[in-house]
Amino acid sequence: MKLPAFLGGIRGKLIAIFVLIKVVPLVLLAWYAWHATSQLGEEVSVKAGSMADSMLSTIKSVGKTVTDDSIRALDLRSREAIEAMTTDTAKEIANFLYDRDNDIRQASDLEPSEAAFRLFMNERRRTIYRHATWKLAEDGKSWVPEKELAREAKVTRPVLPDNAKDFHARPPEYLGEAEQRPLFVEMTYLDLNGNEKIKVTSGGLTDKGLKNISDRNNTFTRAESYFADLKKLKPGQIYVSDVIGAYVPTQAIGPYLPATLEKAGKPFKPEESAYAGTENPVGKRFRGIVRWAMPVLKGGQTVGYVTLALDHDHIRQFSDRLMPTEERYTPIADAIKGNYAFIWDYKSRSISHPRDYMIVGYDPQTGRPATPWMDEDLYAEWQASGKPSDEFLAGIPPFRDQNLKRKPAKALVKAGTIGLDCRYLNFSPQCDGWNAVTEHGGSGSFVIFFSGLWKLTTAAAIPYHTGQYGNTPQGFGFVTIGANVDEFHKAATATAAQINTLLEEKDASFKNQRSELLDQVAQSLTSTALGLWGSTILMVVIVIAIAVWMAGLLTRRITGMISGIHAFQEGDLKRRLDAHSSDEMGELACSFNRMADSVEESFKRLEEAREKAEEASRQKSAFLATMSHELRTPLNGILGFAELLKYELDNPAQQEYAAVIQQSGEHLLNLVNEILDLAKIEAGEMPFKRVPTPLASLVAETAAGYQVTATAKGLGFELIMADGLPANLVTDPVRLRQILSNLLSNAVKFTEHGKIKLAVSPVGEEIAFAVTDTGAGIPPESREMVFEKFKQLENFLTREHGGTGLGLSLVKQLAEHMGGRITLDSEVGVGSTFTVYLPLDTTDE
Amino acid sequence: MNEERHALVVDDHPTNRLLASALLKRMGWIVSDAENGNLALEQAGQKTFRLILLDISMPGLSGEETCAKLRATPSGGALKIIAYTAHAFQEDRDRLLAAGFDDILVKPISVQALEALTKDL
Numbered sequence: 001m002k003l004p005a006f007l008g009g010i011r012g013k014l015i016a017i018f019v020l021i022k023v024v025p026l027v028l029l030a031w032y033a034w035h036a037t038s039q040l041g042e043e044v045s046v047k048a049g050s051m052a053d054s055m056l057s058t059i060k061s062v063g064k065t066v067t068d069d070s071i072r073a074l075d076l077r078s079r080e081a082i083e084a085m086t087t088d089t090a091k092e093i094a095n096f097l098y099d100r101d102n103d104i105r106q107a108s109d110l111e112p113s114e115a116a117f118r119l120f121m122n123e124r125r126r127t128i129y130r131h132a133t134w135k136l137a138e139d140g141k142s143w144v145p146e147k148e149l150a151r152e153a154k155v156t157r158p159v160l161p162d163n164a165k166d167f168h169a170r171p172p173e174y175l176g177e178a179e180q181r182p183l184f185v186e187m188t189y190l191d192l193n194g195n196e197k198i199k200v201t202s203g204g205l206t207d208k209g210l211k212n213i214s215d216r217n218n219t220f221t222r223a224e225s226y227f228a229d230l231k232k233l234k235p236g237q238i239y240v241s242d243v244i245g246a247y248v249p250t251q252a253i254g255p256y257l258p259a260t261l262e263k264a265g266k267p268f269k270p271e272e273s274a275y276a277g278t279e280n281p282v283g284k285r286f287r288g289i290v291r292w293a294m295p296v297l298k299g300g301q302t303v304g305y306v307t308l309a310l311d312h313d314h315i316r317q318f319s320d321r322l323m324p325t326e327e328r329y330t331p332i333a334d335a336i337k338g339n340y341a342f343i344w345d346y347k348s349r350s351i352s353h354p355r356d357y358m359i360v361g362y363d364p365q366t367g368r369p370a371t372p373w374m375d376e377d378l379y380a381e382w383q384a385s386g387k388p389s390d391e392f393l394a395g396i397p398p399f400r401d402q403n404l405k406r407k408p409a410k411a412l413v414k415a416g417t418i419g420l421d422c423r424y425l426n427f428s429p430q431c432d433g434w435n436a437v438t439e440h441g442g443s444g445s446f447v448i449f450f451s452g453l454w455k456l457t458t459a460a461a462i463p464y465h466t467g468q469y470g471n472t473p474q475g476f477g478f479v480t481i482g483a484n485v486d487e488f489h490k491a492a493t494a495t496a497a498q499i500n501t502l503l504e505e506k507d508a509s510f511k512n513q514r515s516e517l518l519d520q521v522a523q524s525l526t527s528t529a530l531g532l533w534g535s536t537i538l539m540v541v542i543v544i545a546i547a548v549w550m551a552g553l554l555t556r557r558i559t560g561m562i563s564g565i566h567a568f569q570e571g572d573l574k575r576r577l578d579a580h581s582s583d584e585m586g587e588l589a590c591s592f593n594r595m596a597d598s599v600e601e602s603f604k605r606l607e608e609a610r611e612k613a614e615e616a617s618r619q620k621s622a623f624l625a626t627m628s629h630e631l632r633t634p635l636n637g638i639l640g641f642a643e644l645l646k647y648e649l650d651n652p653a654q655q656e657y658a659a660v661i662q663q664s665g666e667h668l669l670n671l672v673n674e675i676l677d678l679a680k681i682e683a684g685e686m687p688f689k690r691v692p693t694p695l696a697s698l699v700a701e702t703a704a705g706y707q708v709t710a711t712a713k714g715l716g717f718e719l720i721m722a723d724g725l726p727a728n729l730v731t732d733p734v735r736l737r738q739i740l741s742n743l744l745s746n747a748v749k750f751t752e753h754g755k756i757k758l759a760v761s762p763v764g765e766e767i768a769f770a771v772t773d774t775g776a777g778i779p780p781e782s783r784e785m786v787f788e789k790f791k792q793l794e795n796f797l798t799r800e801h802g803g804t805g806l807g808l809s810l811v812k813q814l815a816e817h818m819g820g821r822i823t824l825d826s827e828v829g830v831g832s833t834f835t836v837y838l839p840l841d842t843t844d845e
Numbered sequence: 846m847n848e849e850r851h852a853l854v855v856d857d858h859p860t861n862r863l864l865a866s867a868l869l870k871r872m873g874w875i876v877s878d879a880e881n882g883n884l885a886l887e888q889a890g891q892k893t894f895r896l897i898l899l900d901i902s903m904p905g906l907s908g909e910e911t912c913a914k915l916r917a918t919p920s921g922g923a924l925k926i927i928a929y930t931a932h933a934f935q936e937d938r939d940r941l942l943a944a945g946f947d948d949i950l951v952k953p954i955s956v957q958a959l960e961a962l963t964k965d966l
Contacts, residue, residue, distance in 0.1 A: 103949060398877070625937075628933055629932055632952045637860040637864060640868065640954055644956075647871070734935055
């Protein structure tokens, strides 16, 4: 792996190491701290959230429990209150009816006369409350009272502080407009044949004429058949009839309003339809009677019967004004609200209802019971039977399979006959329920979902057991009160609503607080993270800055050292490193400086030595040159004049002397030349040239001189130039000539017979110049010696042969300095071959 | 060669002057001599020489300097100036030829060598 370029240097590495050992743990630490903090924050958030949630749910459940308990408690309390109201009402009704028993007893004691009867009736009056006039609202969508009644509790004295808590005052209860109404609409005296002998009426409800009531057609709504019962009465016994009245049909169920009637395709005639409280306050009222009768005795014998027809309105009063709500009493019933009281007779037929069309009655034309409301199934059965409804129903078991799933017969609604005979009202299972709690004379309640409302419905038997009403424990019948359950626990539901509102508020505020808390946590986390990372980054920056600075500091010294060393290396020997510091770097610098000192010293000495050597060389050169010059100058005179003498002298002996002088001078000159050449070579002052030299002509020219000498001496001379020799040889021509001259000169000099041969040939990368003679030869033990200075073989005298003893030595030196060598091949008595090998250079550098 | 052949031998050493003069005279030259460069220049100004043998190591003007001055004279170009010297090394030869000498006659001289150098003149 290749490191990035910036890590290549010590500086980069140092920085990287710093960063690694400082920054990485720092970042890790910061990360860990941040991680822990954020985890804590998260935990706090989650726990706070779940705490708030659980708190809220606890409050909710507590609220719900409290509300439920309150509702339950209120329901129970309401039930209790309404049940009590029901039994009280039933008892009041019974008491009222028992009072009528007293009336009939008193009436039976009266001397039958119209005056007495009238007086009797006038004395018996009771307050009945009726609501004031109502009218259709202007928009035709409801019925409204003509005059809105403002009821206000009046408190004129200051409420004492002691009484201020829950101080509650109600206005006087308003039951309606009071009317003093005679209890009885009719009082008659009958003879034993059923003829009405005396008849006093009031109110015009009944026929005023005297008739025989044994004929039903002569009775009220042709529905009374009491004479048969009267005849069975023993003295002191009381007869009490059913509630008898003409059935009042309706053209609409519910609010009787123009729109409803229009929808049903019927004319809007509220006065002709049945009265129904707020739903039709101007309707036709159900008018009925309950007839009491008792034998009139004379001397212990029944001589006739007295009857009293109780105005049914007095019984209705017990239920009509009753409200099972905090309203307590109402001048007008509001059936649609579901809060109202009913009265049912001993046959479970409706005898008091806010809707008059629901009170069971008779057809005044036939005297037969009006067809009651049935469910679809029963209605279909009846239709199939082809019988009058009363006859058909007589064969049907009462309370047959009553349940809420049954549908009311629409045809009867259309016909407008919907009197409630609980025995056949099979889509109203509460009928069965009422009977269940009252048929043994008791009371009770249950809750039923009916007509879209949860209703508490109570029932209490009316403990009136006179006459036929004594046949069952149920007595006269039973009172039921229906109440909208929601009304009971209004307070609780209000509280619940309040609690819910409170809870919602709390929930919202909790959520707010929670989100605030979360925000705070998040904020604190953010600020922590900012602080943490900020300080980390700051520290990282500082660390990096320090790392860069320190690396710079360290490497500056190192690079300073490096540049110092480079400068030293490149020749600035005076250069020294800054060695002020006492650390390792300082020591290193010191060491270097010491080394530099010694190197410089060495260089100085070397330089001095070189200069000395050069000086010596110069001096040697100068010496050699001077020597040469100074030796040649006298030789010039000697040789020159000796030669001149040779020509000038006539005496042969003198000529010979002159020749000797010349020969000696020449010998001396040779000696001088060769000594100087050797000296020059040894002094390194001999320059060797390298120039392209025409080989053939050089060899030929050099050989020519010696060929002449050889021939003169009687020797043969042979020059052999081998094939493949270069035209030009790169060498020093002067020195090559000197070599060849020396060798040839020696060959001629030391050979007495035979011939001299010079052979030039290429040998590998060398060129060989072989000079062969037929001289005495050189013994093997002497072969090395011949190349030494001033060494000649003993049998050859230098003087004799004119040799200097330096020639071969010089040739060897020259050949070697020209990159070559010399070999000797000799056989004593046969001759010698000296071969000089020189590099076969053909290219000029 | 109907002309008179005048040669000048310049050398501070009397023996050398004498030898060279003797040899040249023997070869038919009319020889003058001078013992230093200045005298040589003086003579060369008065007489036209065909050949000058000029020593190198002389007191006063050296051989090279004298050669350069001789070459600078009107007839200096045609003049054959031969270095007459005991400086026998190769490098000396090279130096002198470069300094304007036509040839070099190395001491000790021989008749043969002198003849070889002067045979064309």
